[in-house]
Amino acid sequence: MVTELALRRPDDWHLHLRDGAMLEGILPESARHFARAIIMPNLVPPVVTGADAAAYRDRILAALPDGMSFEPLMTLYLTEGTDAADLRAAARSGLIKAVKLYPAGATTNSHSGVRDFDKVRGVLEVMAEIGLPLCVHGEVTDPAVDIFDREAVFIDRVLDPIRRATPGLRVVMEHITTAQGVDYVRAAGQDLAATITTHHLIINRNHLLVGGIRPHYYCLPVAKREEHRLALRAAATSGDARFFLGTDSAPHVDPLKECACGCAGCFTATNTMALLAHVFEQDGALDRLEAFASLNGPAYYRLPANSDMLRLVKRETPTRFPDKIHTGAGPVTVFDPGFEVFWDVAGD
Ligand SMILES: NC(=O)N[C@@H](CC(=O)O)C(=O)O
Ligand SMILES: [Zn+2]
Ligand SMILES: [Zn+2]
Numbered sequence: 001m002v003t004e005l006a007l008r009r010p011d012d013w014h015l016h017l018r019d020g021a022m023l024e025g026i027l028p029e030s031a032r033h034f035a036r037a038i039i040m041p042n043l044v045p046p047v048v049t050g051a052d053a054a055a056y057r058d059r060i061l062a063a064l065p066d067g068m069s070f071e072p073l074m075t076l077y078l079t080e081g082t083d084a085a086d087l088r089a090a091a092r093s094g095l096i097k098a099v100k101l102y103p104a105g106a107t108t109n110s111h112s113g114v115r116d117f118d119k120v121r122g123v124l125e126v127m128a129e130i131g132l133p134l135c136v137h138g139e140v141t142d143p144a145v146d147i148f149d150r151e152a153v154f155i156d157r158v159l160d161p162i163r164r165a166t167p168g169l170r171v172v173m174e175h176i177t178t179a180q181g182v183d184y185v186r187a188a189g190q191d192l193a194a195t196i197t198t199h200h201l202i203i204n205r206n207h208l209l210v211g212g213i214r215p216h217y218y219c220l221p222v223a224k225r226e227e228h229r230l231a232l233r234a235a236a237t238s239g240d241a242r243f244f245l246g247t248d249s250a251p252h253v254d255p256l257k258e259c260a261c262g263c264a265g266c267f268t269a270t271n272t273m274a275l276l277a278h279v280f281e282q283d284g285a286l287d288r289l290e291a292f293a294s295l296n297g298p299a300y301y302r303l304p305a306n307s308d309m310l311r312l313v314k315r316e317t318p319t320r321f322p323d324k325i326h327t328g329a330g331p332v333t334v335f336d337p338g339f340e341v342f343w344d345v346a347g348d
Contacts, residue, residue, distance in 0.1 A: 009294065014038055019059065030249065039072045047074070197248045204224065253327070267332050270322060274341050
């Protein structure tokens with residue numbers, strides 16, 4: 001039985017760090033294990049310009065405790081008013097590594113997102129020309145479409161037309177939750193990739209509702225049927241370079257989750273690596289965890305893999321993770337997988 005595993009230090013290709021006291025409270029949870037992360041721009045107000053991204057990057061680095069290292073890979077929030085020249089300059093300087101597309105109204109702080117996709121055509125063409133990836137929250141917002149179908153419908157109605165109209169555009173489908181998402185990526189070429197979260201490998205939609213409503217399992221896109229979770233597991237553990245880890249760790253303080261209209265987001269930064277070791281071991285794929293968490297993402301983003309290592313150990317007794325992270329903004333509940341985990345990051 002394998003009880004120790006060393007991998008290149010992982011990166012998180014989809015992370016919410018927020019700002020202010022929340023940022024300060026949760027940043028160490030990611031920086032402890034991950035070298036870099038693609039930082040989501042859905043602040044209020046959003047990170048729209050190169051200047052916004054530079055200022056946010058400085059705030060993240062200022063919040064990093066002494067002795068910890070972490071490289072935030074910045075993104076811009078695509079709006080109908082995004083200035084292609086500003087975007088081009090921010091990409092050329094190395095400041096931004098991707099642009100994020102939120103359909104307006106699809107998720108947390110997406111009001112400034114895109115309504116009319118024709119209005120961003122010029123910007124997408126520039127991105128295709130310079131090879132800058134578009135990270136996509138792939139759900140339609142049409143209220144007539146069932147929430148469990150919104151990802152699959154988005155692929156047909158929005159994503160596929162955009163990709164056909166913009167040859168060469170590099171796209172990352174963020175936090176895929178369906179077999180249709182997996183199949184769409186598998187059928188495409190190397191321009192298309194997908195991130196998969198830790199929690200979508202673990203929960204299906206029953207976990208949200210059976211035995212009582214569980215606000216800490218509510219995120220967007222919402223967890224789907226078991227068959228979809230199994231498709232995600234197969235993709236993540238396959239070694240296919242187009243699938244890689246994006247935790248979508250998305251902190252909200254407990255009062256905003258545990259209420260009559262709770263926010264969407266699961267907070268998994270703290271225990272993601274231990275949970276992934278558990279999941280990959282269960283599927284007989286421990287030898288592919290490094291590809292998923294540490295190698296495929298950098299390859300897609302055309303960055304070197306990290307040179308230092310992260311060691312995971314499997315112990316005789318269950319690992320105890322904190323229930324909550326106490327931030328200056330309030331308590332944030334850590335994702336509870338609902339089963340015992342014996343893996344842990346060595347040194348934690
Ligand atoms: N995933 C979520 O449920 N929430 C994210 C937004 C997002 O990634 O869609 C958040 O910012 O809270
Ligand atoms: Zn999203
Ligand atoms: Zn997210």
